[in-house]
Amino acid sequence: MKQILAAVSLIVIIISLLVVAFTVRQVDNEDQNLKIDLQHRTTLLAESLKETVEPNFINKSDKYLQQVVERFANKERFAGLAIYDNQDNLVAVTSTLPKEISQSQLVAAHAMDEDKASGDFVKFMDQKMYVFAIPLHDKDSVVGALMVVQNASYIDSRLTEIWRNNLIRLFIQASLLSVATLLILRWIIYVPIISLVETLKAARSGNLSTSAKSYNVPNFLFFSPLVREVTNIRRSLIEARVSASEEARMRLEKLDSPWTAERLKEFVKDTLKGRTIFVVSNREPYIHTKHGGRISYYFPASGMATAIEPIMEACGGMWIAHGSGDADRLVVDLKNKIMVPPDEPKYTLRRVWLTPKEEEGYYYGFANEGIWPLCHIAYTRPIFRKEDWEQYQKVNGKFAKTVLEEIKDFHRPIILVQDYHFALLPRMIKSSRPDATIGFFWHIPWPNAESFSICPWRKELADGVLGSDIIGFHTQLHCNNFIETVGRELESLIDWEQFAITRDRHVTYVKPFPISIAFSNGGEFQNNQGKFDSRQMMRDLDIQVKYVGLGVDRLDYTKGILERLKAIEIFLERYTPYRGQFIFIQLAAPSRSRIKRYQEFAEEVQQEVDRINNKFKTNRWKPILYIPKHHSHEEINKYYKLADLCLVTSLHDGMNLVAKEYIAARDDEKGVLILSQFAGASRELKEALIVNPYDAEQVANSMHVGLQMMKVEQTRRMRKMRESIKSHNIYRWSAELLKTIVNLG
Numbered sequence: 001m002k003q004i005l006a007a008v009s010l011i012v013i014i015i016s017l018l019v020v021a022f023t024v025r026q027v028d029n030e031d032q033n034l035k036i037d038l039q040h041r042t043t044l045l046a047e048s049l050k051e052t053v054e055p056n057f058i059n060k061s062d063k064y065l066q067q068v069v070e071r072f073a074n075k076e077r078f079a080g081l082a083i084y085d086n087q088d089n090l091v092a093v094t095s096t097l098p099k100e101i102s103q104s105q106l107v108a109a110h111a112m113d114e115d116k117a118s119g120d121f122v123k124f125m126d127q128k129m130y131v132f133a134i135p136l137h138d139k140d141s142v143v144g145a146l147m148v149v150q151n152a153s154y155i156d157s158r159l160t161e162i163w164r165n166n167l168i169r170l171f172i173q174a175s176l177l178s179v180a181t182l183l184i185l186r187w188i189i190y191v192p193i194i195s196l197v198e199t200l201k202a203a204r205s206g207n208l209s210t211s212a213k214s215y216n217v218p219n220f221l222f223f224s225p226l227v228r229e230v231t232n233i234r235r236s237l238i239e240a241r242v243s244a245s246e247e248a249r250m251r252l253e254k255l256d257s258p259w260t261a262e263r264l265k266e267f268v269k270d271t272l273k274g275r276t277i278f279v280v281s282n283r284e285p286y287i288h289t290k291h292g293g294r295i296s297y298y299f300p301a302s303g304m305a306t307a308i309e310p311i312m313e314a315c316g317g318m319w320i321a322h323g324s325g326d327a328d329r330l331v332v333d334l335k336n337k338i339m340v341p342p343d344e345p346k347y348t349l350r351r352v353w354l355t356p357k358e359e360e361g362y363y364y365g366f367a368n369e370g371i372w373p374l375c376h377i378a379y380t381r382p383i384f385r386k387e388d389w390e391q392y393q394k395v396n397g398k399f400a401k402t403v404l405e406e407i408k409d410f411h412r413p414i415i416l417v418q419d420y421h422f423a424l425l426p427r428m429i430k431s432s433r434p435d436a437t438i439g440f441f442w443h444i445p446w447p448n449a450e451s452f453s454i455c456p457w458r459k460e461l462a463d464g465v466l467g468s469d470i471i472g473f474h475t476q477l478h479c480n481n482f483i484e485t486v487g488r489e490l491e492s493l494i495d496w497e498q499f500a501i502t503r504d505r506h507v508t509y510v511k512p513f514p515i516s517i518a519f520s521n522g523g524e525f526q527n528n529q530g531k532f533d534s535r536q537m538m539r540d541l542d543i544q545v546k547y548v549g550l551g552v553d554r555l556d557y558t559k560g561i562l563e564r565l566k567a568i569e570i571f572l573e574r575y576t577p578y579r580g581q582f583i584f585i586q587l588a589a590p591s592r593s594r595i596k597r598y599q600e601f602a603e604e605v606q607q608e609v610d611r612i613n614n615k616f617k618t619n620r621w622k623p624i625l626y627i628p629k630h631h632s633h634e635e636i637n638k639y640y641k642l643a644d645l646c647l648v649t650s651l652h653d654g655m656n657l658v659a660k661e662y663i664a665a666r667d668d669e670k671g672v673l674i675l676s677q678f679a680g681a682s683r684e685l686k687e688a689l690i691v692n693p694y695d696a697e698q699v700a701n702s703m704h705v706g707l708q709m710m711k712v713e714q715t716r717r718m719r720k721m722r723e724s725i726k727s728h729n730i731y732r733w734s735a736e737l738l739k740t741i742v743n744l745g
C-alpha cells in the first residue's frame with residue numbers, strides 16, 4: 001500500500017510541476033498582452049486629447065484648461081488627466097486623480113525633457129496604474145505636458161483569476177488521476193499479485209483448501225503468462241506435498257527411515273487423534289521489538305526455542321510464553337495471541353505479561369541466579385533469596401492460570417512444559433486437570449542429589465516437577481540424578497527398572513530424550529542466499545588467514561569461553577607457525593545481562609580477548625575476532641560453513657545444540673568439532689575431538705590435531721556425525737516423546 005501511495009504522490013507532484021510551469025508561462029503572456037493593449041489605448045487617447053489641448057495651451061487661461069480636462073474626464077473612463085507647464089507646474093488636473101499621482105510628475109518631466117511620449121506602470125495604494133505623458137508644443141518648443149492616468153489593476157485581477165482557475169483545475173485533475181491510479185494499481189496489479197502470492201504460500205505451507213480458495217486471479221492479458229506459471233508451480237507443489245505425505249504415511253512404521261517435518265505431522269495426526277499440544281516456556285520463539293517506529297521480530301538465542309520451534313511448526317497447537325519484547329503488546333490480539341511464524345503462520349503464540357518485579361524475582365533471581373548455577377557444576381555459587389522464591393511461585397501460578405484457561409475447552413490436552421523456570425507448574429496444572437497429560441522437559445543438567453540438596457526449596461521443586469506424567473532429560477545420568485534426589489528428599493516409591501516414581505498414587509516416568517535439531521536431509525541448513533562463498537565472506541570480515549576457528553555461544557559462564565580463550569593463547573604460544581595464519585571468531589549473544597555475574601563475565605571475556613590480541617597481534621593480523629552480538633540462524637550458518645574448527649568447551653551443558661548445528665551446516669563433510677566431555681552432546685558425537693575444557697593444554701593440542709587432520713579423516717568423522725544427527729533429529733525426538741506420552745494413557 002505504501003508503494004501505491006508513493007506512486008500516486010509522484011504522479012501528483014509531476015502533474016503539479018507541469019501545471020505550475022504552464023501557468024507561469026500563460027500568466028506571463030497574458031500580462032504582456034494586457035499591458036500592450038492598455039499602452040496602445042492610452043497612447044491613442046493621449047494623442048487625441050493633445051490635439052484639443054495644444055492649440056489652446058498658450059493663450060487660454062488655467063481655468064479654461066481645467067474645464068477641458070474635466071470635460072474629457074467625464075467622457076472617458078480613465079483614472080484622471082493632468083496638464084503641466086514646462087516648469088513642471090500643475091496647470092490643470094481632473095478632480096478624480098489622486099493628488100499624490102498628479103504631484104508625481106516624473107513621467108511628465110521625462111516626456112518634456114526627451115520631447116517624446118513616455119509611460120510607466122506605478123503602484124498606488126495597492127492599485128496598479130498606468131501613467132502616460134505626451135509633450136505639448138508651441139511651434140517647435142515644448143511648453144508643457146499632458147498626462148493620462150489609467151487604472152491597470154484589472155490586469156492583476158485577470159492574472160490572479162488565471163492562477164485560481166488553473167489551480168482548481170489542477171486539484172480536480174490530480175484527485176481524479178489519483179483515484180484512477182489507486183484503482184488501477186490496486187485492482188489490476190496489487191490484488192492479483194497478492195492473490196498469486198497467497199496461492200503459492202498456501203500451496204507451499206500445505207494448506208490445500210486455502211490454496212484452492214484463494215486462487216481467483218483476474219486473468220488480465222498481461223498477467224496470463226504469470227498466472228499460467230503459478231498454476232503449474234502450485235500444481236507441482238500440491239503433488240509433491242501429497243506424495244511426501246503418502247510416503248511419510250508409508251514410512252510411519254519403519255522407524256529407521258529419516259524423520260522429517262512431514263512425517264512428524266502425519267505421525268501427530270495418527271497418534272494424537274485430535275488431541276491438541278500446548279507448549280509452555282519462559283522464552284518465546286518470536287520476540288517483537290521497535291526500532292525508530294518500525295516493528296520487527298527476531299528469533300532468540302535459545303537452545304530450547306531452537307529445538308521446540310520445528311515441532312510446533314509441524315504440529316500446530318499453542319505455545320504459551322512470557323512476552324518479553326518491547327513491541328510484543330502492539331502485535332497481539334485482545335486475547336494476547338498472535339499467529340506465528342509471522343511470515344508463515346502455523347501455530348498460536350499466547351503471550352503472558354510479567355511485571356518488572358515478577359521478572360526480576362522469578363527469572364533473573366530464582367531461575368537464573370539460583371537454579372541455573374545450582375544445576376550447572378561450573379563453580380558459580382547459586383544465590384537463593386526468599387523474595388525471589390516468592391516471585392517464582394507467583395509466576396508459576398500465573399502461568400498455571402493461563403494454561404488452565406486455554407485448555408478449559410479441550411479434553412485430555414497434552415501439555416509440554418519446558419525447563420527450569422517452571423518446576424512448580426506441572427503439580428499446579430495436574431491438581432486442577434488430572435486428565436491433562438503433562439510432559440516436562442528439563443533442558444539443563446540435573447546435578448547429583450548431594451549438590452542439589454543445598455537448595456532451601458529442593459523438596460518443593462522436586463515435588464512440583466513430579467506433577468508431570470513424564471520427565472525428560474538429555475542423558476541417563478541426569479535422569480539418575482533426579483531419581484536419586486527424589487529418593488533422598490521426598491516420600492515416594494522408586495522403580496529403578498521402569499525408571500518410574502510413584503508419589504500419592506501418581507506415577508511419573510523419568511526417561512532420557514537427547515534433544516536435537518531440525519536436520520533431515522541437509523536442506524534446512526543450506527544457505528538461502530545461494531552458494532556459499534568463503535573467500536567473499538573473508539573479504540567481508542576483512543581477514544586473510546589460512547585457518548578459521550569458531551565459537552558460538554550465549555555469553556554464559558557455563559559455556560567455557562574463558563577456558564577456550566586460554567587454550568587459544570597456549571595454542572599460539574606452542575604452535576608458532578599458526579601465528580598470522582589462524583583466526584578464532586567468537587560470536588557471543590548477550591544473555592541475562594541484568595545479572596551482575598553475567599555483566600562481570602562479559603567484561604572478563606572482553607578483557608581476555610584484548611589481552612590475547614595485544615600479546616600476539618601484528619600490523620596485519622590479530623588472533624581473535626570477537627563479535628558480541630545476536631545473529632540470525634542464517635548468519636551463524638555462514639560462520640559454521642567457514643570454520644575449519646568449531647570449539648564447544650562448555651563446563652557443563654545439558655546437550656549443546658551449537659555442536660549439532662555445526663555438523664548439520666557442513667554439507668561439504670569438512671571441518672572438525674572439538675567438544676567438551678561435559679556437554680550432553682559428547683554422548684552422541686563420538687567422532688568429535690572430545691576434550692576436558694579445564695585442561696587448556698589438551699584443548700590447544702586438539703586444535704593442532706584438528707587443523708592438521710587429513711581431509712579424508714575429517715570427512716569420515718563428519719559423515720558419521722551427520723548420519724547420527726540426521727537419524728536422531730528433533731522430529732524423531734518429539735515423535736518419541738509424544739509416543740511415550742500417548743502410551744501413558
Ligand code: ADQ
Nearest residue numbers: 301302303304306443553588589630631653654655656657
Ligand atoms: P542454551 O544454553 O541456550 O540451551 P545451546 O544448546 O548451545 O544452549 O543453544 C544455543 C542456541 O543459541 C543455538 O541455537 C545457537 O545457534 C544460538 N546462538 C548462540 N550464539 C548465538 C548468537 N551470537 N546469536 C544468535 N544465536 C546464537 C539450553 C541448554 C542446552 C540445550 C538446549 C536445548 O543449556 O544444553 O542443548 O537448551 O535443550
